[in-house]
Amino acid sequence: MSSLEYPDDLRYTSDHEWVRDQGASVLRVGITSYAQDALGDVVYVSLPTVGDTVAVGDPVGEVESTKSVSDIYAPVAGEITAVNDNLDATPELINTDNYVEGWMYEIRVEDTGVLDDLLDAEAYQAQLD
16 A cells, blocks of 8 residues: 555545645645545546535535446535536546546635644554554
8 A cells, every 4th residue: 555645734534535725714625545546447527516515524526437436525514616627528637646636626614723623644544554
């Protein structure tokens, strides 16, 4: 598993999502190296709708691979402010560059303190073992 990366500047969920603070109470969300590796080749991504308000744990989309379909869950509560339209044409970005080009959506939160409720890279990796 050492070939999979988990950047220290991100927060993680036990559902294998990563969260990056973009500033201005906006968080960017995607799936971890572990998740994209377990899924295999991603062929389709269903994303939430900009303007939707979601609660923690709400299903907000799906990732379809050659092996399975997996739900994406909201790691925090807030309003969806952007989605990565590039995934419509090139869903494989989730496999090739999941932390940069393969991000999924952005969500505006009331308080970025919610990040403290998520796992750091070390805690996330520990739960994988």
